[in-house]
Amino acid sequence: xxxxxxxxxxxxxxxxxxxxxxxxxxxxxxxxxxxxxxxxxxxxxxxxxxxxxxxxxxxxxxxxxxxxxxxxxxxxxxxxxxxxxxxxxxxxxxxxxxxxxxxxxxxxxxxxxxxxxxxxxxxxxxxxxxxxxxxxxxxxxxxxxxxxxxxxxxxxxxxxxxxxxxxxxxxxxxxxxxxxxxxxxxxxxxxxxxxxxxxxxxxxxxxxxxxxxxxxxxxxxxxxxxxxxxxxxxxxxxxxxxxxxxxxxxxxxxxxxxxxxxxxxxxxxxxxxxxxxxxxxxxxxxxxxxxxxxxxxxxxxxxxxxxxxxxxxxxxxxxxxxxxxxxxxxx
Numbered sequence: 508x509x510x511x512x513x514x515x516x517x518x519x520x521x522x523x524x525x526x527x528x529x530x531x532x533x534x535x536x537x538x539x540x541x542x543x544x545x546x547x548x549x550x551x552x553x554x555x556x557x558x559x560x561x562x563x564x565x566x567x568x569x570x571x572x573x574x575x576x577x578x579x580x581x582x583x584x585x586x587x588x589x590x591x592x593x594x595x596x597x598x599x600x601x602x603x604x605x606x607x608x609x610x611x612x613x614x615x616x617x618x619x620x621x622x623x624x625x626x627x628x629x630x631x632x633x634x635x636x637x638x639x640x641x642x643x644x645x646x647x648x649x650x651x652x653x654x655x656x657x658x659x660x661x662x663x664x665x666x667x668x669x670x671x672x673x674x675x676x677x678x679x680x681x682x683x684x685x686x687x688x689x690x691x692x693x694x695x696x697x698x699x700x701x702x703x704x705x706x707x708x709x710x711x712x713x714x715x716x717x718x719x720x721x722x723x724x725x726x727x728x729x730x731x732x733x734x735x736x737x738x739x740x741x742x743x744x745x746x747x748x749x750x751x752x753x754x755x756x757x758x759x760x761x762x763x764x765x766x767x768x769x770x771x772x773x774x775x776x777x778x779x780x781x782x783x784x785x786x787x788x789x790x791x792x793x794x795x796x797x798x799x800x801x802x803x804x805x806x807x808x809x810x811x812x813x814x815x816x817x818x819x820x821x822x823x824x825x826x827x828x829x830x831x832x833x834x835x836x837x838x
Contacts, residue, residue: 521548524664528621529685532665539667545659552688553659556618556732559725562717571705571714572722575698579616579727580734581767586614587625587735588767588794595622595674596629599782600798600810608679615683615690617735618728623674623684624666631670632739633779636754643739646755654733654740691728698723734765742772749821750777760791768792778817782810786817 520531532538547554566572590610593599602610611622628642637644642663645653657663666684668675675681683690702719705712746757756776763770763785771784771792785792801807 518548521546524549525552526688527685528624528664528687529666535665535667535669538665539662541660541662543657543660543662545656546661546664549661549664550659553618556725557729559721560729562721562725566715566717566721568722569713569718571712572702572718575714575719576722576727576730579723580731583614583617583727583731584734584767585794585797586610587617587620587731588769589798590614591620591622591625592629592769593782593784593794593798595626597779598673599780600802600807602807604677606806607677608683611680611683612690615687616694616728617731618691620735621666621684621687622680623668623671624687626674627667627671628663633776636752636756636776637743645740645743650740650744653743654736657739691724695720695724735769737762738766738769738772742770746770746773748773749824750774750817751824752776758790763791767797768794774817777820778814780811781813781817783813786813786821 523530591614614620635641637646643653643657699716699720702714703716706715743755746759756772758773759770768784771790774786775784783795
């Protein structure tokens with residue numbers, strides 16, 4: 508019985524953390540010192556998410572469900588790339604406190620995407636990219652650990668609020684970060700309810716509650732997770748390198764299309780403070796285009812441009828013997 512108690516205690520904490528992710532995380536340093544291992548109880552909801560995709564064999568499909576899955580994929584991908592990454596992690600533009608909260612709320616339906624946790628982990632990644640302490644470097648632990656393994660380890664569950672003080676001062680953001688399962692659960696319930704209503708009152712759409720739940724939530728969210736995770740894994744293994752950064756970040760058109768612009772990873776690691784990650788017109792960056800259009804409404808402003816020094820460095824890498832004259836005002 509004495510041997511069983513630690514397991515039961517740990518399992519109880521893990522179950523509570525399904526709802527309250529900050530529970531039991533008072534000593535973040537001690538948690539980070541733990542060895543890496545898969546915490547199956549804690550990650551059970553993540554396993555259920557993947558298993559939920561198998562529901563397609565029972566509910567079937569319809570064009571309505573298919574397009575719903577596509578819509579929720581694109582909407583949440585933009586929320587992660589445009590808001591969680593380019594705003595919360597790097598502050599590449601400015602906005603109001605209210606719109607900042609809306610940005611955090613928009614990204615919350617993506618499973619395992621807490622605004623402050625996301626910003627903390629990503630800032631740590633840039634500080635130690637491809638070094639031994641980079642928690643999701645494929646060059647250190649291999650592809651599968653960088654892609655999915657690292658989020659199953661207890662060492663990486665807590666949010667170190669001391670590293671994101673600029674965001675942790677807002678209680679509404681801390682609330683969304685702490686109770687991160689609430690919004691996805693609400694989305695899942697709403698999708699089932701809407702699908703059921705459409706099945707009854709708009710039968711021509713040929714959709715059911717189960718279909719909309721499986722396609723709009725389980726399938727869409729699972730694909731979303733693996734697409735965003737590909738930046739951690741593949742974007743440090745495959746692609747081209749315009750800049751000789753201290754890590755192994757790479758540019759990839761395919762990943763940029765899948766993630767709405769995040770595939771220009773080498774560009775981003777060269778100058779992370781730019782709102783735009785596709786530095787040239789032929790580098791498709793849909794998230795930047797959308798953010799630019801949003802800025803026309805005035806609810807976001809001061810989008811940071813690509814610095815002239817980044818373009819000069821690119822020219823020097825292509826023509827190492829060239830002499831670049833910096834225009835006045837860009838020094």
